[in-house]
Amino acid sequence: MCQLGSGVCLNIKIYATGDGMLIKFTNFVISALLISLSHAALAEERIVVSVPGPKNISYLPIDLIQKLGFDRDEGVKLLLLHTGGGAVALNHLITRNADFAVAGLPAAMSLRANGGDVVAVAAVDDAPLFVLMVRISLKTKIKRISDLKGLVIGVNTSTKNSKTTSQQLAELLLKSGGVSLDQVRIVPAGQNWEEQSSLILSGAADAIMGDEPFASRLLAEKKVFFLANLSQPESVKNIPGTHFLHAALETRSDVIANTPQKVEKMARMLQRTLKWIASHTPEDLVAKLEMSNADERSALLVSLKKYRHAYSIDGKFSTRQLKETEIFFQSSSEGDSNAQALRLETMVDDRWIGRSH
Amino acid sequence: MDWPFSLKSRRRSISRQAVIRLAISLGLFVIALSYTSALLYKMALNKAAHERAADLVAFYQFRLTQLERDWELQTRDFKTRIEFTRYLEDPQTDSINLRAFFTIQGGGARFYQFLVLDKNGQTRFAMRKDGQFSNPLKQNQSNGWYREPSTGKLYRVFLEPIWMGNSGVGKMLAFFPVDNALLYQLASPGVILIARYQNESVASSLGSEGLKHHTVKSETIERRELPWTNELEAPKLEIEAPVKTIFSTLELSIGAGMIPFVDALILWFALGTWLMLQTRRIKALGGAVAEFSQHQEVTSSLKQNIRQAQAGNVDEIHDVAVAIESLAQQTVEQRLQHVREEEQIRLWSSVFQSSAESIIITDRDNKIVAVNPAFQRRTGYLQEEVLGQNPRMLSCGREQPEFYAAMWQSIKANGFWQGEIWDSDKAGTSHPYLMTISSVHDDAGEITHYVGYYTDISERMRSDEELKQHRDHLEELVAGRTLALEDANQKLTLQSNLLISREADLHRAQAVAKLGSWRLDVSNNSLYWSDETYRIFGLPTDVRMNYELFLLAVHEDDKMQVDQAWQAALQGKPYDIEHRIVVAGKIKWVREQAELMFDEKGNLLDGIGTVQDITEKKQMEEEVRQLAFYDSLTKLPNRRLLDDRLGQAMDASKRSDCYGALMFLDLDNFKPLNDTYGHALGDLLLIEAAERLISCVREIDTVARFGGDEFVVMLSNLDADKAKSTSQATIIAEKIRSALANPYFLIFKHRNEPEKTVQHHCTVSIGVTLFMHSETPESILKKADMAMFQAKETGRNNIHHYDELS
Numbered sequence A: 001m002c003q004l005g006s007g008v009c010l011n012i013k014i015y016a017t018g019d020g021m022l023i024k025f026t027n028f029v030i031s032a033l034l035i036s037l038s039h040a041a042l043a044e045e046r047i048v049v050s051v052p053g054p055k056n057i058s059y060l061p062i063d064l065i066q067k068l069g070f071d072r073d074e075g076v077k078l079l080l081l082h083t084g085g086g087a088v089a090l091n092h093l094i095t096r097n098a099d100f101a102v103a104g105l106p107a108a109m110s111l112r113a114n115g116g117d118v119v120a121v122a123a124v125d126d127a128p129l130f131v132l133m134v135r136i137s138l139k140t141k142i143k144r145i146s147d148l149k150g151l152v153i154g155v156n157t158s159t160k161n162s163k164t165t166s167q168q169l170a171e172l173l174l175k176s177g178g179v180s181l182d183q184v185r186i187v188p189a190g191q192n193w194e195e196q197s198s199l200i201l202s203g204a205a206d207a208i209m210g211d212e213p214f215a216s217r218l219l220a221e222k223k224v225f226f227l228a229n230l231s232q233p234e235s236v237k238n239i240p241g242t243h244f245l246h247a248a249l250e251t252r253s254d255v256i257a258n259t260p261q262k263v264e265k266m267a268r269m270l271q272r273t274l275k276w277i278a279s280h281t282p283e284d285l286v287a288k289l290e291m292s293n294a295d296e297r298s299a300l301l302v303s304l305k306k307y308r309h310a311y312s313i314d315g316k317f318s319t320r321q322l323k324e325t326e327i328f329f330q331s332s333s334e335g336d337s338n339a340q341a342l343r344l345e346t347m348v349d350d351r352w353i354g355r356s357h
Numbered sequence B: 001m002d003w004p005f006s007l008k009s010r011r012r013s014i015s016r017q018a019v020i021r022l023a024i025s026l027g028l029f030v031i032a033l034s035y036t037s038a039l040l041y042k043m044a045l046n047k048a049a050h051e052r053a054a055d056l057v058a059f060y061q062f063r064l065t066q067l068e069r070d071w072e073l074q075t076r077d078f079k080t081r082i083e084f085t086r087y088l089e090d091p092q093t094d095s096i097n098l099r100a101f102f103t104i105q106g107g108g109a110r111f112y113q114f115l116v117l118d119k120n121g122q123t124r125f126a127m128r129k130d131g132q133f134s135n136p137l138k139q140n141q142s143n144g145w146y147r148e149p150s151t152g153k154l155y156r157v158f159l160e161p162i163w164m165g166n167s168g169v170g171k172m173l174a175f176f177p178v179d180n181a182l183l184y185q186l187a188s189p190g191v192i193l194i195a196r197y198q199n200e201s202v203a204s205s206l207g208s209e210g211l212k213h214h215t216v217k218s219e220t221i222e223r224r225e226l227p228w229t230n231e232l233e234a235p236k237l238e239i240e241a242p243v244k245t246i247f248s249t250l251e252l253s254i255g256a257g258m259i260p261f262v263d264a265l266i267l268w269f270a271l272g273t274w275l276m277l278q279t280r281r282i283k284a285l286g287g288a289v290a291e292f293s294q295h296q297e298v299t300s301s302l303k304q305n306i307r308q309a310q311a312g313n314v315d316e317i318h319d320v321a322v323a324i325e326s327l328a329q330q331t332v333e334q335r336l337q338h339v340r341e342e343e344q345i346r347l348w349s350s351v352f353q354s355s356a357e358s359i360i361i362t363d364r365d366n367k368i369v370a371v372n373p374a375f376q377r378r379t380g381y382l383q384e385e386v387l388g389q390n391p392r393m394l395s396c397g398r399e400q401p402e403f404y405a406a407m408w409q410s411i412k413a414n415g416f417w418q419g420e421i422w423d424s425d426k427a428g429t430s431h432p433y434l435m436t437i438s439s440v441h442d443d444a445g446e447i448t449h450y451v452g453y454y455t456d457i458s459e460r461m462r463s464d465e466e467l468k469q470h471r472d473h474l475e476e477l478v479a480g481r482t483l484a485l486e487d488a489n490q491k492l493t494l495q496s497n498l499l500i501s502r503e504a505d506l507h508r509a510q511a512v513a514k515l516g517s518w519r520l521d522v523s524n525n526s527l528y529w530s531d532e533t534y535r536i537f538g539l540p541t542d543v544r545m546n547y548e549l550f551l552l553a554v555h556e557d558d559k560m561q562v563d564q565a566w567q568a569a570l571q572g573k574p575y576d577i578e579h580r581i582v583v584a585g586k587i588k589w590v591r592e593q594a595e596l597m598f599d600e601k602g603n604l605l606d607g608i609g610t611v612q613d614i615t616e617k618k619q620m621e622e623e624v625r626q627l628a629f630y631d632s633l634t635k636l637p638n639r640r641l642l643d644d645r646l647g648q649a650m651d652a653s654k655r656s657d658c659y660g661a662l663m664f665l666d667l668d669n670f671k672p673l674n675d676t677y678g679h680a681l682g683d684l685l686l687i688e689a690a691e692r693l694i695s696c697v698r699e700i701d702t703v704a705r706f707g708g709d710e711f712v713v714m715l716s717n718l719d720a721d722k723a724k725s726t727s728q729a730t731i732i733a734e735k736i737r738s739a740l741a742n743p744y745f746l747i748f749k750h751r752n753e754p755e756k757t758v759q760h761h762c763t764v765s766i767g768v769t770l771f772m773h774s775e776t777p778e779s780i781l782k783k784a785d786m787a788m789f790q791a792k793e794t795g796r797n798n799i800h801h802y803d804e805l806s
Helices: A021-043 A057-068 A086-094 A105-113 A165-176 A193-202 A214-220 A253-258 A260-278 A282-289 A294-306 A319-332 A337-341 B005-010 B014-085 B094-105 B180-186 B249-295 B300-310 B316-354 B373-379 B401-414 B458-513 B531-536 B547-553 B556-570 B615-629 B639-656 B671-677 B679-696 B722-741 B777-793
Strands: A045-052 A076-083 A100-104 A119-123 A130-135 A152-155 A185-188 A207-211 A224-229 A247-251 B113-117 B123-126 B143-147 B154-163 B169-177 B192-197 B200-204 B221-227 B236-242 B358-363 B368-371 B416-424 B430-441 B447-456 B515-521 B526-529 B575-583 B586-598 B604-613 B660-667 B702-707 B710-715 B744-748 B756-760 B764-771 B799-801
Touching: A045 A057, A045 A086, A045 A260, A057 A076, A057 A100, A057 A260, A057 A282, A057 A294, A076 A086, A076 A260, A086 A100, A086 A105, A086 A247, A100 A105, A100 A165, A105 A165, A105 A247, A105 A319, A105 A337, A119 A253, A119 A260, A130 A165, A130 A214, A152 A165, A165 A185, A165 A207, A165 A319, A185 B094, A193 A207, A193 A214, A193 B094, A207 A214, A214 A224, A214 A294, A247 A260, A253 A260, A282 A294, A319 A337, B014 B094, B014 B154, B014 B169, B014 B180, B014 B221, B014 B236, B014 B249, B094 B123, B169 B180, B180 B192, B180 B200, B249 B300, B249 B316, B300 B316, B358 B373, B373 B447, B401 B416, B401 B430, B430 B458, B458 B515, B458 B531, B515 B531, B526 B531, B531 B604, B547 B556, B547 B575, B556 B575, B556 B586, B586 B615, B615 B639, B639 B660, B639 B702, B639 B710, B639 B764, B639 B777, B660 B679, B660 B722, B660 B777, B671 B679, B679 B702, B679 B710, B679 B722, B679 B744, B710 B722, B722 B764, B722 B799, B764 B777, B777 B799
Parallel strands: A045 A076, A045 A100, A152 A185, A152 A207, B764 B799
Antiparallel strands: A100 A247, A119 A247, A130 A207, A130 A224, B113 B123, B113 B169, B143 B154, B154 B169, B192 B200, B192 B236, B221 B236, B358 B368, B358 B447, B416 B430, B430 B447, B515 B526, B515 B604, B575 B586, B586 B604, B660 B710, B660 B764, B702 B710, B744 B756
């Protein structure tokens, strides 16, 4: 009887009679092979990652892992749980639907400030990519942020205990433009093409703090115009900490404590993916994603070329960027004592990835 | 005495046996108790676990029912909302509008998938594009279960018909995930929930790790399975709750260790100590017996063993110990008695043989049974010759039969007879003897023997005769001496009476002179006081005096002076001192003189002294002094004392540099009173005026009568500033003037007439002058006198200050 780590037992009997040594050897080899194969198959570790998307430019490295086969290299079965926003992804993490979440670090801080068990273990992005886009039919009326009064603004879907980075940014922008939050209606807009585009096309929302490449695709289809773009400093000059770290790999402390090998594997897969992205062209990346929709593929390529430094090159945390992130979060959560008391360093564990200046 | 060998070889200590049996009992007790406790603990745990599991099953049955109802309501709610929007009535825009609707309505947070099928079952709208979702329900089924093939996730599916405008009634399907998040939210603290579908775990409240967890079997987990719904295909909800232990492992370990320990302690204190005590007592009993066997004495060791055996309650062991001790003591006493008796017999035998007195022993029939060697020497008879004979054979025939009859009567009555008797020896010579006969009785009181002692008194009788002759001679001598002594005694009595008479005269003389005497005798440290001395000191004559008692009577202020004088006297200086003593609270003055005698080395031998009561003399001296310095009428200082005080005030002024003031007062309108009512009434006014003056000034100031109706008031130590001093003097002068100006009510009685009151008004003229030390008393008085005349001149009842310029 052999007790395997997975809990499966195989009953293997090796007969050692005097005649038939070859048969016995063959039996032994076959048995050993069976054991190793069974062990390999059963030992494949299941990792569930909840991530906004799919095909959201900020979280593309996660979609790429499977395409690049790094999960198989680690003996991992990677399952992606796409959500309509970082906050929803984080909710899947803390309710045990996922082992990891990839979400905006400010959203993760919001969850942590509300008592959520979340720890950031690697950086995914290098630059936050958000665009405040407005329905094209309103172009003559909306010239600046203050003109948004009375309109419906879509943001990435938040949850009860976590506010998405998109919403935090939208609120800061509105405040910087002199628009108070009771002068607009904020609605969830999801974080994939179908959701964000449907809100614009149906007129359910007048503006969206949207993600790339969906914003660029809608712009290309002349459905929206950009009122503010986080990658353009002049449009967010009044927002403190705009160089914050957006997408990061996050997990729970019990995952770190009980299955540290999972974290190690996940961090290694992410790091390899980011290095692959850094060493390949946008075309290579788009091709690797094997996207069937031409418009979608085209929009993504445009966006990737537009934002050449969207991703972290090695997943390391940057001390400077963490500081910016804390500033951004503190600014966006004025009046929340728990949020103001939170220090980002208490929820960052860089033992697997490391840190740069 | 050792124990018998055979017994000793098999002997086992009772205490050892007790300890072994106690240890075995304790071990069995602890095992039984521990086993019973473990069983009870396990039963309690099982019961608690079963009760908890039953509670959990009931709770989750209720929660799942609620959840089902909630999902169904949400499905209907979304159906109603979609129909209200009428989006599905326009096939061109329904997809975009519905997606926007679901995005804004948060459909993704409620359902994992939402499908809208037309009446042909074709998908018109799918909320999510990932996964492979289709209608899993059979005809007429409104809900069911669907396992998505690509992910293996399980969904609860609810179906509702939905209006699609011209397309008719379609179907909408809501897929609720039965995932880790759902179970995590359902799970109460400490409880693990696992959803099992077709014997496969599909979700766990612990997350993906929990899907492995459920395969672990453990006795510490209570596991129950609950069907999600009543449908056959419904998944099972497995509830795993940790068996709540009453005690932690550490507490159990401590308890397991403590129970035997505590049991052992209890057993030891309840039984072990008692048992050990009893074994020690029994051992002590054994030790006592062994000790007695060995030494045949009541030794301290035996007593100690007995005491140990008696310790504790008064019980059987105690009684045995008492009995052993008593037995040992009786045995020892009997042995001692026996030894004493033997010793006595030996002694008596020795006495009988060696006695110088003749001893004869007869039986109750008066037949001689034994005689001692002294008898044989005295009588010349051998023992063989007298044995069996009656002592009558020794009689010389001098005594009459009545003598013998009285002798035997005394022996029978008293058991004893003593008297002088004449017997003859073998040669026939008679000798006087002092004979003592005693009867010997047995235990029943019957006479068994008679013992006779012969003491030869021939020599004694000769000595008695000689003594008689000496005594007669001495009596004659004593009679002559007695007559001479009586004569001498008469003379001494006469001389003694004379001495007593002289001493009484001395006492009377001392009383008359109020002069007592004392005598100190160092040889016997006694101080003798005469009666007059006791009287002067107010003490009874039976008080034995010494120097300390004497000092107690001396006035407190004079004690040091007296003691110094006495110490000086002890150094050879004359002792002559006047001092005060306190007798019954009154002060007396005494004069003491003494003469002390010393040897050649200066040591005090004795002393004699006198004490004279000089109180009256002192009083007379004081009266003389009063007459010399005070006015006899007003008792105020007279001119002489005023001069003295003025001199003192000037000296004080020299030291303090402060001014003094002198006032010269003359009563106005005094002479008419004298002339009208006589000098007696005038004297009364002067006395009243003097009292008023004293009441107006300070204690340190002086009021003097200068003569007639003139007074002087002297104020001293006023101030260094002249103006201030003048002011102070003026205030007092005014006070005096005002006091003396008040009417006088003078009461007098003239011979046999009744008392009479005379009211008189009298003022005073006051002259004031300040002075310092630089002037003479005469000049000061003169200035004050001049100022007084000025006051008189200005109309009387005035105060006038002496002015240098005037």
